[in-house]
Structures are given as structure tokens and as C-alpha cells.
Amino acid sequence: SQQGEEDPQALSIQEGENATMNCSYKTSINNLQWYRQNSGRGLVHLILIRSNEREKHSGRLRVTLDTSKKSSSLLITASRAADTASYFCATDVRAGNQFYFGTGTSLTVIP
Amino acid sequence: NAGVTQTPKFQVLKTGQSMTLQCAQDMNHEYMSWYRQDPGMGLRLIHYSVGAGITDQGEVPNGYNVSRSTTEDFPLRLLSAAPSQTSVYFCASSLGMPGLKSGGYTFGSGTRLTVV
Numbered sequence: 001s002q003q004g005e006e007d008p009q010a011l012s013i014q015e016g017e018n019a020t021m022n023c024s025y026k027t028s029i030n031n032l033q034w035y036r037q038n039s040g041r042g043l044v045h046l047i048l049i050r051s052n053e054r055e056k057h058s059g060r061l062r063v064t065l066d067t068s069k070k071s072s073s074l075l076i077t078a079s080r081a082a083d084t085a086s087y088f089c090a091t092d093v094r095a096g097n098q099f100y101f102g103t104g105t106s107l108t109v110i111p
Numbered sequence: 112n113a114g115v116t117q118t119p120k121f122q123v124l125k126t127g128q129s130m131t132l133q134c135a136q137d138m139n140h141e142y143m144s145w146y147r148q149d150p151g152m153g154l155r156l157i158h159y160s161v162g163a164g165i166t167d168q169g170e171v172p173n174g175y176n177v178s179r180s181t182t183e184d185f186p187l188r189l190l191s192a193a194p195s196q197t198s199v200y201f202c203a204s205s206l207g208m209p210g211l212k213s214g215g216y217t218f219g220s221g222t223r224l225t226v227v
Contacts (some may be wrong), residue, residue, distance in 0.1 A: 033215050035175065042115075042201055043154075045215030057186065090216075092208075098169065099216070103153035 004032075004089045004102035012108040019076040021105040023089030024069075032065060032089040033099060034074050043088065046074075083111045113137050115200050117219035120222040124226045132187040132222050134202030142205040143185040144169070144216070147198040147225045149213065157222065160185055161208075199223050 004025045010074045013019050025030070031050050033041040049056045049072065058064045062075040076083055086106050090099040118133045136143065142210040146169075156169030160179040174196060176188040185204075189196060203216040 035215070041220035042220045043203075043216070044218070048214050098156055098159050100156060100170070101146070101154035103151060 003054075004091045004100065006087065006089055006102045006105040008105060008109075009103070010106045013079055014108065015079060015081055015109055015111050017079055019079050019083070019107055019109070021074050021107070022088055023072045023074070023102055025072075025089075025091045026070065027093055029091045029093065031092055031099075032063075032072050033082075034061075034072075035088045035090060035101075036061060037086045037088065039085070039102070046087075056103075079107075079109045081109050083107060084109045114201055115204055115217050115219035117200075117222050119222060120220070122188075122220050122225070124189070124224065126192060126194060126226060128192050130189050130192065132189070132200055132202075132224070134139045134161035134185045134187065134219060135183050136185075136202075136204040136217070137183065138204065138217065139182060140217070141182070141207050141218075142207060143179065144203045145185070145187045145223070146203065147171065147196075148201060148221075149198050157187065172209070189224075194226045197224060197226045 004009045004023050007022045011084045033048045034046045037043045047058045049063050060077045086104040088101050090101045092099050115136045141162050145157040146154040148154045155171045157178040160166045163182050166177050200222045202219040205216045
């Protein structure tokens with residue numbers, strides 16, 4: 001079974017608004033990653049957060065990690081139409097050496 | 112620097128046919144993986160390799176074989192295609208285990224496979 005699950009499945013917002021999507025996972029992890037996938041393309045790595053980190057920033061992206069709740073959130077501030085994409089979280093399993101992806105959140109930013 | 116190159120981009124197979132999806136990277140990455148992406152299922156790990164000569168199974172390995180004779184190449188073989196293998200296949204690579212040696216995976220652009 002998949003390790004991570006994103007919520008919501010779909011999100012539609014106006015340009016300039018903030019977008020928040022969440023990821024929940026089942027077992028202890030070493031690292032969690034977020035990826036973006038534009039329609040018909042491969043995934044692009046956005047950010048990685050380690051299990052001993054609580055928050056990480058990259059440009060307009062902010063990722064938080066709560067290991068006690070086994071959850072992470074991705075915040076995109078001041079969204080743009082170009083942010084329209086699907087967003088996936090990927091988690092490893094503490095004893096493993098590969099990452100497992102969730103089902104994704106489809107974000108639509110309306111100009 | 113081409114990154115991760117997948118060929119072909121599109122393929123239609125008849126049930127029972129076999130084929131090989133090619134994946135090559137020119138970044139000297141140790142880790143390579145194959146995922147399939149189906150609607151509503153996200154990406155599921157098929158097989159992965161942590162270096163030349165070393166491969167292992169992921170979540171959904173049945174019906175697929177892999178080999179890793181060189182660092183650069185990681186082909187995925189469909190032994191006897193079935194309609195259930197209709198999917199988009201992605202190859203990904205990383206310098207090492209993400210988080211230890213590298214920030215994350217680099218993905219190819221995918222192969223869209225239809226089995227009729």
C-alpha cells in the first residue's frame with residue numbers, strides 16, 4: 001500500500017491566493033519530498049525535508065513536517081497561473097531505501 | 112547534460128507481446144527506479160537499483176524484469192503484455208539515496224504504453 005496520501009485531491013484558487021495541500025503517511029520516515037507534475041510531463045523535485053526538521057522554505061514554497069502526526073503540508077504563497085499542476089508527496093520508509101508517492105493534489109490557479 | 116532519457120515516448124502493444132522500455136541517465140547517478148502512474152493511484156514503484164549489478168523489487172514488480180549492467184542504463188522489460196499494464200511509465204534517478212547524497216529524484220518525461 002502507498003505510504004503517503006495527499007489532501008485535498010483537487011484545489012482551485014484565484015491567482016494571488018495561497019494554496020495549502022497536505023500529506024499524511026503511515027510509518028516512520030527519514031525524509032519527505034514534494035514534487036510538481038505539469039500535465040503530460042515528468043515530476044520535478046521541489047523540496048526535501050528531513051525527519052528532524054519542522055519547517056523549510058524555498059522561494060514561495062513553505063513545507064512543514066509534524067512527525068508526531070505523520071503529516072506534512074506544502075504552502076504555495078501568492079500563487080500564479082503557472083503553479084497549476086499536480087503536487088505529490090513522497091516518503092521513504094525508515095528501514096528502506098526508496099521513496100513511495102501519494103496520489104497527488106491537483107491544483108488549478110485561475111488567472 | 113541530457114538528464115534522464117526515456118524511449119519510446121508512446122507505444123501500443125498487443126496482449127502477449129514483449130518489449131523493453133529504455134531509460135538512460137548521464138549524471139552518474141547511483142540510484143535508478145521505475146514507476147508506473149495510473150489515474151487515481153499516484154505513482155507506484157515497480158523496480159529499483161542502487162548501483163550497477165544490483166536490482167530489487169518495489170510495490171508492483173509482477174510482469175516486469177529489470178537489469179542494471181551499467182551505471183547509465185536501466186531498461187524495463189515487459190515479459191508478456193497485459194491490458195492491466197496500460198499506464199504511463201516513469202524512470203527516475205538520483206545521485207544516492209535522496210536526503211543523504213542528493214536533494215531528490217530527476218525524472219524522465221515518461222513512456223505512455225497502451226496494451227490492447
